[in-house]
Amino acid sequence: MNHARSRASPPQSSDVSSGHLTKVAAVRLPHKPPSTLWDVSVADGRISSVDPHDERTPRQPGTLNGTERLLAPSLCHAHIHLDKCFLLQDPKFSDLQIEKGDFAEAMEMTGKAKSRFEEEDLLRRGRQLIEESITHGVTAMRAFVEVDAGVQNKCLDAGLTLKEEYADRCEVQICAFAQLPLFSGEHGGEPVRQLMSAAAGREGVDVLGSTPYVEQDEDRSREDVRWISGLALDHEKRLDLHLDYFLEEDKQPLIFDVLDILKEREWTQRNGKQITLGHCTRLCRFQEEDWQRLKREIEICSLPVAFVGLPTSDLFMMRTPEMVRGTLPVVEMIEKYGLEAAIAVNNVGNAFTPHGNCDPLGIASLGVGLYQTGTRLGAELLYATVSSRAKAVIGSETTSLDMTSGEPADFVLFDGPDAGWRRRKSIVEVVYDAGATRQTIRRGRLTTS
Ligand SMILES: [Zn+2]
Structure with a gap:
C-alpha cells in the first residue's frame, strides 16, 4: 500500500513498476529465526529459491525491497x-x-x-x-x-x-x-x-x-x-x-x-x-x-x-x-x-x-x-x-509457512516500509494484531498499488 511512496524515497526504492517481481529481498520469513533476513526469488509465478539476504548482492530488475518486514503466504x-x-x-x-x-x-x-x-x-x-x-x-x-x-x-x-x-x-x-x-x-x-x-x-x-x-x-x-x-x-x-x-x-x-x-x-x-x-x-x-x-x-x-x-x-x-x-x-x-x-x-x-x-x-x-x-x-x-x-x-493451490521452492509465489507482506521496531516479525504477532498496512503478491505479481 505504501508502494508509491517507497518508490519515491530511496533507499526503500524498488524496481517493480510493472508489478512483476523477480525477487522479494530482505524479508523475515515465518519459519526462519526472526533475526535473519532472506531473499525470496520468483520465476514463472513460483518460488524459485530462498537465500540468505546479502546487502552486497546487486539489485536486479523486478526486486521489491522488503525492508525487514514479514513475508508470509497470502x-x-x-x-x-x-x-x-x-x-x-x-x-x-x-x-x-x-x-x-x-x-x-x-x-x-x-x-x-x-x-x-x-x-x-x-x-x-x-x-x-x-x-x-x-x-x-x-x-x-x-x-x-x-x-x-x-x-x-x-x-x-x-x-x-x-x-x-x-x-x-x-x-x-x-x-x-x-x-x-x-x-x-x-x-x-x-x-x-x-x-x-x-x-x-x-x-x-x-x-x-x-x-x-x-x-x-x-x-x-x-x-x-x-x-x-x-x-x-x-x-x-x-x-x-x-x-x-x-x-x-x-x-x-x-x-x-x-x-x-x-x-x-x-x-x-x-x-x-x-x-x-x-x-x-x-x-x-x-x-x-x-x-x-x-x-x-x-x-x-x-x-x-x-x-x-x-x-x-x-x-x-x-x-x-x-x-x-x-x-x-x-x-x-x-x-x-x-x-x-x-x-x-x-x-x-x-x-x-x-x-x-x-x-x-x-x-x-x-x-x-x-x-x-x-x-x-x-x-x-x-x-x-x-x-x-x-x-x-476450496481446492486452490497452497503455499505453506515453510515457503519452499516450487510453491506458488502468493504472498502478503506485512506493515509499511517505515514501521520501524513496531513491524511484525512473526506469524504469532500477526495473528494477535495484523495491522492495516499490507502488500499483496499473487503468482509473483504485486496486486496492491
Ligand atoms: Zn454463508
Whole structure:
C-alpha cells in the first residue's frame, strides 16, 4: 500500500513498476529465526529459491525491497457472500437497517434488498469486496452468489463478470448457491431447482451449494442434499452446503445423513470433487463418541469432506433460549480428530453479520480467544485456517509457512516500509494484531498499488 511512496524515497526504492517481481529481498520469513533476513526469488509465478539476504548482492530488475518486514503466504476467503455484501453501507439500501438483530429479520431484510438488486449495485458492491480483500492480502476466494426465482441469474451473472475481471489479480471461485429451499415453499422449490440446473451447466461456475436446514422438514432436507449432490456429480462440480445451522441439542444434526447420501451416490468411486460444509454449529454439541463417529465415517469412504467455521456470523445469529452460543471447534477438529477445516468471514456489512470487514485475519485473531489458542504453534494453525488450510478447503493451490521452492509465489507482506521496531516479525504477532498496512503478491505479481 505504501508502494508509491517507497518508490519515491530511496533507499526503500524498488524496481517493480510493472508489478512483476523477480525477487522479494530482505524479508523475515515465518519459519526462519526472526533475526535473519532472506531473499525470496520468483520465476514463472513460483518460488524459485530462498537465500540468505546479502546487502552486497546487486539489485536486479523486478526486486521489491522488503525492508525487514514479514513475508508470509497470502490469505484466502474459504467462504464469502459476494452478492449481499455492504448492504448496510450502500446508500441504495439505507432504509434497511437492523431493528432486532435476529435470523428472521436478517432473512427478511436481505430478501427485501435482493428484490432491488440490479447489475449496477451487484458489480459495485462485489468489486468493493474483492478490492478490499486484495488489500488485506487475499489471493483466492470462494464467492457465493444466490440463485432463486426472485433474483434469477442476476447475482450469478455479476459474479461471473467479476471472476473474469479479476482473473489475474485474485482467484474468484463462483458457487451458485440456493439459499432458499429446493423442495419446500412456493411450487415445492421447482423454480429454484430449474435455475440451479441451468447454473450447473454454465462455464465459470465452480461450485454448487444449497441450504438443507431451510427446508420445512427433515425428509425434504435429505431430498435437498440428494438432489444437489447428484447435480454436482453430473456436472463435475464441487459441492458446498450450509449445514446444521442451529444449536438445539434435542434437534438432530443432518451431517450423518449427508455422509450416508454421499456414500449412496458413490461419491468417491465416481470421482466426486471436494465437499465443503459451512456453519455446522450443531456439531459443537458433539460428545467424544460423535466426533469419533464423524472421523470414522469420513475416513472409511475416503470422502473429500472439509468444514468451514463462520464464527462472527454464528456468534451474532445463533443462541439458544438459555443464551448458549457456539461455533465449530475448528482447532480441536484439526488437532484432535485430523479433520480438514478452515474459518472464514462469511458476510460483510449485512444483517447476518453487521460487524467485521474483508480481512480473514480478523477471524483468525478472534480465534485466539474463541478457541483459546494463544501459543506460537496455535497462532500458526490459526493463520493456516485463513491461508493454506482455507485454500485447501476450496481446492486452490497452497503455499505453506515453510515457503519452499516450487510453491506458488502468493504472498502478503506485512506493515509499511517505515514501521520501524513496531513491524511484525512473526506469524504469532500477526495473528494477535495484523495491522492495516499490507502488500499483496499473487503468482509473483504485486496486486496492491
Ligand atoms: Zn454463508
